[in-house]
Amino acid sequence: MSSATTGRTTTSEAGNNRPELIKAVPVRHPGRWVSGVIIVLIAVAVLQSMFTNPNFRWDIVATYIMDTLVVQGVGWTLLLTVLSMVLAIVLAVLLAFMRQSDNPILRWSSWFWVWIFRGTPVYTQLIFWGLISVLYPKIAAGIPAGPELFSFDTKDLINAGVAAVLGLGLNESAYLAEIFRAGLKSVDKGQVEAAEALGMRKSKIMWRIVLPQAMRVIVPPTGNETIGMLKTTSLVLAVPFTLDLTFVTNSLANRTYLPIPLLLVAAIWYLVITSVLMVGQHYIEKYYGKGVDNLSPAPVKAPTLKAPARLQGEDAE
Amino acid sequence: MSVETAEPLVRFEGVHKFFGENHVLRGIDMTVRRGEVSVVIGPSGSGKSTLLRCVNLLETISAGRIYVGDELIGYREVNGRLHDLNVKQIAAQRREIGMVFQKFNLFGHKTALQNVMEAPVQVKGKSKAEAKARALELLDRVGLADRADFYPAQLSGGQQQRVAIARALAMDPELMLFDEPTSALDPELVGDVLNVMKDLAKTGMTMIVVTHEIGFAREVGDTLTFMDAGVVVESGDPREVIANPQHGRTKEFLSKVL
Numbered sequence: 021m022s023s024a025t026t027g028r029t030t031t032s033e034a035g036n037n038r039p040e041l042i043k044a045v046p047v048r049h050p051g052r053w054v055s056g057v058i059i060v061l062i063a064v065a066v067l068q069s070m071f072t073n074p075n076f077r078w079d080i081v082a083t084y085i086m087d088t089l090v091v092q093g094v095g096w097t098l099l100l101t102v103l104s105m106v107l108a109i110v111l112a113v114l115l116a117f118m119r120q121s122d123n124p125i126l127r128w129s130s131w132f133w134v135w136i137f138r139g140t141p142v143y144t145q146l147i148f149w150g151l152i153s154v155l156y157p158k159i160a161a162g163i164p165a166g167p168e169l170f171s172f173d174t175k176d177l178i179n180a181g182v183a184a185v186l187g188l189g190l191n192e193s194a195y196l197a198e199i200f201r202a203g204l205k206s207v208d209k210g211q212v213e214a215a216e217a218l219g220m221r222k223s224k225i226m227w228r229i230v231l232p233q234a235m236r237v238i239v240p241p242t243g244n245e246t247i248g249m250l251k252t253t254s255l256v257l258a259v260p261f262t263l264d265l266t267f268v269t270n271s272l273a274n275r276t277y278l279p280i281p282l283l284l285v286a287a288i289w290y291l292v293i294t295s296v297l298m299v300g301q302h303y304i305e306k307y308y309g310k311g312v313d314n315l316s317p318a319p320v321k322a323p324t325l326k327a328p329a330r331l332q333g334e335d336a337e
Numbered sequence: 338m339s340v341e342t343a344e345p346l347v348r349f350e351g352v353h354k355f356f357g358e359n360h361v362l363r364g365i366d367m368t369v370r371r372g373e374v375s376v377v378i379g380p381s382g383s384g385k386s387t388l389l390r391c392v393n394l395l396e397t398i399s400a401g402r403i404y405v406g407d408e409l410i411g412y413r414e415v416n417g418r419l420h421d422l423n424v425k426q427i428a429a430q431r432r433e434i435g436m437v438f439q440k441f442n443l444f445g446h447k448t449a450l451q452n453v454m455e456a457p458v459q460v461k462g463k464s465k466a467e468a469k470a471r472a473l474e475l476l477d478r479v480g481l482a483d484r485a486d487f488y489p490a491q492l493s494g495g496q497q498q499r500v501a502i503a504r505a506l507a508m509d510p511e512l513m514l515f516d517e518p519t520s521a522l523d524p525e526l527v528g529d530v531l532n533v534m535k536d537l538a539k540t541g542m543t544m545i546v547v548t549h550e551i552g553f554a555r556e557v558g559d560t561l562t563f564m565d566a567g568v569v570v571e572s573g574d575p576r577e578v579i580a581n582p583q584h585g586r587t588k589e590f591l592s593k594v595l
Contacts, residue, residue, distance in 0.1 A: 214442035214501075217393055218456035218508060219432035222424060228459060232446050311446040311488040 080281035084272060085288065093268035094289050100184055100253045100264060101293075105246050107189030112196030117226060119201055130197065137194035143258050145191050149183035150259035184256040192249060199241045203234035235308035243301035247294050265289055343370040346512060346543050347392065352401035354387055354567075361387050363567035364401070369512075369560075372541045376554040376575060379564035380590060385547045386439075388564070389514050392545070393434045394427055405434065405512060432460060435505030439517040441497040443489040449476060449500045450485040453507045461508070468507070475503040479533045495526030499533050506537075513537065515546040551594055555579055563587045 070076060084090055118130035137145070153174035160171035178186070207230045215225040254266035261267075265286055273282035306313075347369040354362035361384045369375045377385045390396045392403060394411050403410040410430060412419040422430070443452050453472035457463040463471075476482050479499035489497050498518055505513060515534065519527040531553050538544060538557050548554065554561050554575045561575035565586050571578060579595075582588045 208442070210438060210440055210442035211444060213395055214436075214438060214444070214504075216395065216428075217431055217434070217436035217438075218504070219428045219460045220456065221428055224459055228455070229444055233444075308446075311448075312490060315488060315490050 075280060076284070077278060077281040080276070080278050081284050081288075084269075084282060084285045087272070087285075089268050089272065090265070090285060090289070093263060093265040094293070096263040097250065097253050097265040097289075098293065100181075100188065100256065100261075101246065101250045103185045104188035104192060104253070105249055107185060108192035108196050108245075108249075109242070111189070111193035112200045113231075115193060115197035116200035116204055119197070120204060134194045134197050137191050138198075142187065142191040142252060143255055146184065146187035146255055146258040149178070149187040150180070152178055152183065180256075180259050180261040183259045184253075184261040187259065188249065188252060188256070192245065196242065196245060199245070200234070200238055203236075203238035204230055206237045207233045232308065236305075236312060239301065239305050239308055243297065243304075246301075247297055250293055250297070251290060343372050345369065346371045346373075346406060347545065348402075348404040349388070350402040350404070352388070352391065352403060353399045354384070354391060354396065355399045361567050362391075362398070365564075365567075365569060367562065367569060367572070369543060369545055371543055373559045374538045374544045374546065374557050375560050375562065376558035377545065377547045377562045377564060378549065378551070378554065378590070378594075379570075382566075383564040384567040385564045386516050389436075389516050389545060389547050392512075392514055393431050393436055395436075405430070428460070432508055433511050435508060435510035435513040437498070437501050437505055437513065437515045437518045439520050441489070441494070441501045441521070443497050443501055443504070445489055448486050448488055449481060449492065449503075452489070452500055453504045456504070457507050472503070472507060475506050476500070478506075478536070479503045480529070493526060494522045495529045498522065498530045502530075502533055502537070511543065513542055513544045515544065515548065517547055517549070519548065519550055549594055551579060551591070563590065565590070 071078075115130045115133060118126040121127055121130075156174050158171050159174050159177060160168050162168035162171075211229055211233065212225055215229045220229070253264050256264055257267050262271075269282045269286040273279040276282070345368045347367075349365045349367040352362055352365040353360070361382075363384075365384075365388060367375075377388070379385045387396055391398050392405065392410065397411055408430060411422055411427070413422060413426075414420075443449075444455065447455065450469065450472055453475055454465070454468040457468040457471065458465055473482065473485060476485050479502055481496055481499055481503070484492060484496060484500070489500070492500065502518075518534070519530050522530065527550070531550060534544070534546070534553070535557050546553070546558070558575040560572060561578045562572040563570045563578065563582075563584075563586075570584050570586050571582065578587065579591060582591055
C-alpha cells in the first residue's frame with residue numbers, strides 16, 4: 021500500500037521489524053458509572069425489602085419448596101411439557117413437510133390445521149379435549165357403514181392427562197409448524213439442487229440435507245416455545261387436570277391462606293426448570309450450528325512436499 | 338479412439354424451453370461425443386446454464402429431446418407418447434450425471450469428506466469404509482487430502498469448488514456438467530479449479546462446461562459452442578472459433594471477453 025508514495029518495498033524490509041504497539045489513553049465513560057450506581061442502589065433496595073418485609077414469609081416458602089405435593093407437581097408439569105412438545109414437534113415436522121409438498125391436498129390440509137389450531141385459544145381447546153367424551157362417548161374403528169373392528173369408551177382412552185397433552189400439543193404444533201416452515205425455507209435452494217443432482221430422493225434430501233441445516237434456525241424459537249409451554253401447562257385446570265405445579269401451589273395457598281409464599285414457591289420452580297431448559301437449548305444449538313457457528317478458518321499451512329506443485333499458490337495464501 | 342470418431346453420448350434434438358412467456362432455448366441441436374470436452378460460452382441470459390440444467394432435469398424442457406447414452410432424459414416414450422418419469426427413475430438418471438455449480442453448493446453441515454461420502458453411501462448403498470477410502474482418494478486427486486475434516490465455511494472458494502468436483506466424481510458419473518464453475522471465485526483461485534478440470538479431461542471424462550474462461554476452452558476444449566438468445570450461433574474447434582469467428586455476434590462477444 022505504501023508503494024504508491026515511497027516506491028517499492030520488499031517483504032523482508034517491511035515484515036521483519038516488529039512495530040511499537042499503540043497504547044492510547046482510553047476515552048472516559050462517566051455515564052457508565054452513574055447508571056451503574058443507580059442500578060446497584062435500586063437492586064439493593066429491592067433485595068433489602070425482600071429480606072426484611074415479613075409479608076414475603078420466606079419461612080413458608082422454605083417449608084413448601086420441597087413439599088411432596090409440590091415436587092410431584094413439578095414432575096407432572098415437566099411431563100406435560102415434554103410430552104406436549106414431543107407431540108407438537110412430530111406433528112410440526114409433518115405439517116411443514118406437507119406444506120412444501122407438490123401434492124396440493126397435503127398443502128391445503130397443513131394450512132387448514134394451522135388455521136384451526138392457531139386460530140382458537142389454547143384454553144378453549146383444553147376445555148374441548150376435556151369434554152371430548154361428552155361429544156363422542158365411544159370411539160370405534162371400523163369400516164364406514166360396515167362392521168366395527170373395536171371400540172373404546174372415550175373417557176377411558178382420553179383421561180385428563182391425555183386430554184391435557186392433546187390440547188397443549190395440537191395447539192403448539194400449529195405454531196411450531198410455522199417455525200419449521202421458516203427454517204426449511206431458510207436453507208439455500210442450491211443445497212436441494214446439489215442433492216438432487218447426486219440422485220438423492222426427496223425424503224432423503226429433506227432428512228439429511230435440508231432439515232439438519234434448518235435446525236440452526238429452528239432451535240432458538242423452539243426453545244422459546246418450550247419455555248412458553250412450561251408455563252402454558254398452568255392452564256390445564258381447564259381440562260380439568262389437577263396435578264400440575266400451578267394447581268397444586270394454588271390449592272395449598274387456598275388451604276393455608278398464604279398466597280404470596282406459595283406463588284413464590286411456584287415461581288422459583290418455574291425459574292429453575294426454565295434455567296435447565298436454557299442449558300439444554302445451548303447444547304442443542306451448538307450441535308446444529310456445526311459447520312457454521314464458531315468456526316475458525318482452516319489453518320494456513322506452508323505448502324507440503326506432498327501437495328502437487330500447481331496447488332501451492334493457494335495453499336500458501 | 339479419438340474424440341472425433343467416438344459415439345455420441347449426449348444429443349440435444351430441437352430443444353426448446355419456455356419460462357412462462359420467456360422463450361429461453363429456441364431449438365438447440367447439439368451432440369457431445371464420449372470423452373469430449375464441450376465448452377459452451379455466451380453472454381448472460383443466452384440460455385447456456387438452462388441448457389445444462391435441462392440435462393440432469395433441474396429444469397424440464399418444453400419441446401424436443403435430450404438423450405444421454407440411449408436414454409431419453411426425463412421421459413419414457415410409449416407408442417409415440419411421452420410419459421413423465423417417476424421420482425425414482427429421475428433419480429436414477431441423475432446418478433449417471435455429475436454436476437458442478439457456480440456457487441459450489443457444498444452441504445454446509447458436513448465436512449469435505451462427509452460431502453464426498455454422502456451420495457455413495459446414501460444413494461448407491463456403499464459401505465462407509467469403502468466410500469471413505471474412495472472419498473479420500475478423490476480429495477487427494479483434487480489436492481485437498483489435508484482438508485478432509487474441514488467444513489465448507491472454513492475453505493476458500495477454490496477449495497470448495499474442488500471438493501464439489503470430488504463429490505460429483507464420487508458417483509462415478511459418465512458425464513460431468515460444469516455450470517460456470519469459476520465465475521464465483523477470486524481470480525487467483527481460478528487456476529486451481531481449472532487445473533483439476535484439465536486433469537479430469539485427460540482421464541477421458543465427457544464434460545460439458547459452461548464458462549467464461551476462453552483460455553480453458555482453447556487449451557482443453559474439443560469443441561466450442563457459442564450461444565446467444567437461446568440459439569447456437571456457431572460451434573466448432575475452439576482454436577478455429579476463437580481465432581476466426583464466422584458470425585458477427587461471436588466476434589463481438591469474443592472481443593469483450595478476450
